[in-house]
Amino acid sequence: MINIAVLGYGTIGSGVVEVLNTNGESIKKRAGDRINIKYVLDLREFPGDPVMEKLVHDVNIILEDPEVKIIVEVMGGVNPAYKFVKESLLRGKSVITSNKELVAKHGAELLDLAKEKNLNFLFEASVGGGIPIIRPLNQSLTADEIVEITGILNGTTNYILSKMSDDGMEFEAALKNAQNMGYAERNPEADIEGHDSCRKIAILSSLAFGMQVDFEDIYTEGITQISAADIKYAKALGARIKLFASSIRENDKSVYAMVAPMMIKVNHPLYSVNDVFNGIFVRGNVIGDVMFYGSGAGKLPTASAVVADVVDAAKHLGTNIWTIWSSKKLELTDINQVQHRFFVRVKDDSSMENKIKSLFGEVERVIVEGVQDEYAFITPTMTEQDMKEKKANLSGMISMIRVRF
Amino acid sequence: MINIAVLGYGTIGSGVVEVLNTNGESIKKRAGDRINIKYVLDLREFPGDPVMEKLVHDVNIILEDPEVKIIVEVMGGVNPAYKFVKESLLRGKSVITSNKELVAKHGAELLDLAKEKNLNFLFEASVGGGIPIIRPLNQSLTADEIVEITGILNGTTNYILSKMSDDGMEFEAALKNAQNMGYAERNPEADIEGHDSCRKIAILSSLAFGMQVDFEDIYTEGITQISAADIKYAKALGARIKLFASSIRENDKSVYAMVAPMMIKVNHPLYSVNDVFNGIFVRGNVIGDVMFYGSGAGKLPTASAVVADVVDAAKHLGTNIWTIWSSKKLELTDINQVQHRFFVRVKDDSSMENKIKSLFGEVERVIVEGVQDEYAFITPTMTEQDMKEKKANLSGMISMIRVRF
Structure with a gap:
């Protein structure tokens, strides 16, 4: 016993x-x-x-x-x-x-x-x-160098985004629904502002790269700015919006980590992770892509x-199971240097088309039924810093969501 | 060293x-x-x-x-x-x-x-x-009693079925394509007849239930009988056809195991496992549903x-990692007693509608464009034995595929 x-x-x-x-x-x-x-x-x-x-x-x-x-x-x-x-x-x-x-x-x-x-x-x-992820990272993916971990790590926000997508709800109504279902707490800040996902990706990143990733260093955005109109645009693009918690090593160089809403299409393994479910996608340099899916809470x-x-x-009484997680801090890439494409909505006026062309070059306009007086498009790939600067020159931005396709 | x-x-x-x-x-x-x-x-x-x-x-x-x-x-x-x-x-x-x-x-x-x-x-x-599944079963799901393991365990057949679905190909053409791509061997029997999946589900079942599951005891059907028309019907139903390798414990009683094509809809976690990828779905009595996804070969x-x-x-040099797999044989449920719904296509004639009604009761007819002179429907839930008997009384059956929705 x-x-x-x-x-x-x-x-x-x-x-x-x-x-x-x-x-x-x-x-x-x-x-x-x-x-x-x-x-x-x-x-x-x-x-x-x-x-x-x-x-x-x-x-x-x-x-x-x-x-x-x-x-x-x-x-x-x-x-x-x-x-x-x-x-x-x-x-x-x-x-x-x-x-x-x-x-x-x-x-x-x-x-x-x-x-x-x-x-x-x-x-x-x-x-x-319940999803086995810590033990697989420590004991199953040991032949690999991890290139990327991206997770939908928070069931509450995933439920809210699924609800907004399925029923066309606004964020506040979907949050209320999640609270009534017992999926969101009365004080939902830790979930909806991304803090919960941030702690979790900090843990996974520390294990994947074997060094301390401080959660305070991880750029974190929640889902409170996502609107029913954003979801409509996503649908028009054949995409879904998910709260991604990612850490990615680019070109064998340093690692960046971020928590932010992301537009993805059906070819992404996390596209089908809906409702309160969680999914964790791992890319290794020899194993390729693997994904783990299940109930993220409960x-x-x-x-x-x-x-x-x-x-x-x-x-293992009397035997230590070896885990590599050095207290040495992993210096993350400055988030401003990270590159993405961005979905952008701006208020339309007579000069907007030209302004966008001069800032972003030729972009494809995204149109959805029932949304008027605005102009939506997807930018070419650019750094967060570039995007910030362009945003400063673009009055009337309604929303901006990163895109991974 | x-x-x-x-x-x-x-x-x-x-x-x-x-x-x-x-x-x-x-x-x-x-x-x-x-x-x-x-x-x-x-x-x-x-x-x-x-x-x-x-x-x-x-x-x-x-x-x-x-x-x-x-x-x-x-x-x-x-x-x-x-x-x-x-x-x-x-x-x-x-x-x-x-x-x-x-x-x-x-x-x-x-x-x-x-x-x-x-x-x-x-x-x-x-x-x-590459998918971590043996170690998770042995070391991560140890608090659970496993109720079901269902896998898409063979990349070759999954590629062929995906190709048939995406491009409307017949089986033979898709097999040829898989051979040209290097995904199928010149002698593809072990894959397309389900033998490879059968060995693999025998291993997973033995580990999940801790007793010997002999692969010879597992009812096994391959995908050679699946036609482009079957795929058309599946699409009309919003379903896909996948080669499932399953072992399932029903009502806390004995386990049945089978390898066979299965129609599933988008709400099944394995629905999105396409091309050469594999996926393994596990249901435990406390963890609920988890799924593992990745490259099944290569x-x-x-x-x-x-x-x-x-x-x-x-x-672990000098230490045995404990795995529970007794050589005692697990007696599987007679496959004839297993229940499914079945998708059935028969040659149409003037008396068919009445014949089907007398055998199966009221069924919903499935109609697809461009397929004529036949009658397709989904049966109510019945045992394999029942289906066999009804099949004997139903001349002109074109195809029969099990349904999991």
């Missing part, structure tokens, strides 16, 4: 309990021993819930119990999670976490500490919910990933 | 050499040591190729060299691969293989032997080329998976 403790009895914590109850027998076979939850830490009480037998309010009871070999941290947030996780490792307990903020900020340090102590620090559930899918990490930690 | 030997210098073998040359530095970081190819076994000579320095014609030179820790078997076929692999394990060398015939037939035995000797027998490249993608296994074996 291997004793574990779960820190936090929220959605994921209760999911972990449920998964271990439901699949206990098959998990025992996979882990080689029965996984027993000895403690659950939460400040709240849960009257009538069988968890009460295991509930403790003081983390020290767990930290000081030498029988507990594995800690599952599913509280979220950096504090006090960081303190609890570090202390667990210092006391010889492996740690599993689903906490993207913690991993993005302290992943390198906690991996180092786990290695030094011959323990494990695993975090499959921190990105892509109680049971996320708990499935957490428990799979528990199984792995149980099989 | 870790010495390895490569058995077979064909497409994949030369790919393995190329990948280790191209990405040697990053692979060294991942493996913790430099991977050195000490020998390459092949009966042929390769004048002018640097491989000549390492080429041997006698496997005993490799087997008897204690410096060789890992054997890469990429010869294909059961004989003499089985003999060489078994002997390698008996002499204390871990084995990596891309050989689906060998794994489907002897996987359980070779895994047992590797475990007994504290070695590893790894075969990521045997299914799905020199470098397959070699990438082989070398990733070499890295894993190098990191």
Whole structure:
């Protein structure tokens, strides 16, 4: 029997309990021993819930119990999670976490500490919910040099964009719908402003390139500026708008990373990733293109990933699973030097056509039914810096969305 | 330095050499040591190729060299691969293989032997080329009970079906095109009759359910009967025809497995897997649906998976990576009891409508432009046995394709 403790009895914590109850027998076979939850830490009480037998309010009871070999941290947030996780490792307990903020900020340090102590620090559930992506990156794509990782990493924004596309809704209405469905929080900022995707692509980039990618360095735009009219234009172009979180190494040189809405067409492997689903596209220099798809959030899918990490930690008691993530900082390419094509909408007036021609050269005008008094087009490939400068000379810009086709 | 030997210098073998040359530095970081190819076994000579320095014609030179820790078997076929692999394990060398015939037939035995000797027998490249699927099944989906695995596991047939769909070609013309492109062999039987997919789903099923699934027990139909007219009907229905290799556990009861063409619609995650790409859909009882996508064949993608296994074996010298695949046989559900809906085309005559009504009840007729003198419809859900009996009473059936929508 291997004793574990779960820190936090929220959605994921209760999911972990449920998964271990439901699949206990098959998990025992996979882990080689029965996984027993000895403690659950939460400040709240849960009257009538069988968890009460295991509930403790003081983390020290767990930290000081030498029988507990594995800690599952599913509280979220950096504090006090960081303190609890570090202390667990210092006391010889492996740690599993689903906490993207913690991993993005302290992943390198906690991996180092786990290695030094011959323990494990695993975090499959921190990105892509149930989708296996961390372990494939660490253990399956090891023959490759990663050239690109691009993910639809946030289910809430993907749901909102799908809803806008399917039902012609404006952003605010689709957000309200997502909140009513329980897909978006009452304070949705972390999702809709791209911060959640930003933490996740920081983690994936650090693992793919083996060095620290600080999330603060990643250029991040959310989806709050996307309108029903933008979606109409996308449809007219045979395209969809997705919130992409990308990190890309160009021409064997340095890496750029960004989170921003992107127009893509049907030939992109992430085009069919709709609703609350997530998808992660990886390009390696020998494997070519691979894509991973599944539920990016939700109680049971996320708990499935957490428990799979528990199984792995149980099989590796006393052995560190090697993960390359140096604390040395990866200097990212200045975003102003990155090149894209841009979809642009401007207010139409008599001089607009000439102004656009002088700024961008010959461009193809995009027309959709029912949208008037404006002029929309796709620019040639240019740097973000170029685009900024042209934008300054172009009064009346309504919207601008990057294009990947 | 870790010495390895490569058995077979064909497409994949030369790919393995190329990948280790191209990405040697990053692979060294991942493996913790430099991977050195000490020998390459092949009966042929390769004048002018640097491989000549390492080429041997006698496997005993490799087997008897204690410096060789890992054997890469990429010869294909059961004989003499089985003999060489078994002997390698008996002499204390871990084995990596891309050989689906060998794994489907002897996987359980070779895994047992590797475990007994504290070695590893790894075969990521045997299914799905470069796509990580074996390791995710063994190590990532360990918290789940697998309910379904369905794959498009053969790039050749997927290319042929895509070509038929895109260009309206008949099967024979699309096969010829695939042969000209180098995607199909001159003797294409193993691909187009479904045997290749059958071996692969046997491997995935054995791993998913932890017991031996014999490929001989899997009902297998190829794509040779699919016509341009079938594809036209599929399009009229908003569907595509794909060669599915499935194993499905129904209602917590026994598992059925089959390889057969299937009509699917856009809401199926494998709908967008086209051309030579492969996709593998997995449903678990807690994780829900996940999908893996990428190049299912090809020199470098397959070699990438082989070398990733070499890295894993190098990191686990002296430690067996646990894989659950008992030699105990899994008794599959009799295929006659499996239920589907069926798309059916019959020659039309004055009495057909009534005959169909009496056999199948009210069905919806499917009509496409330019196809006359026939009656096409989709049946209600029924067992394969029922369908067989009805088919016997229905003269003039032109084609019958299972439907998953």
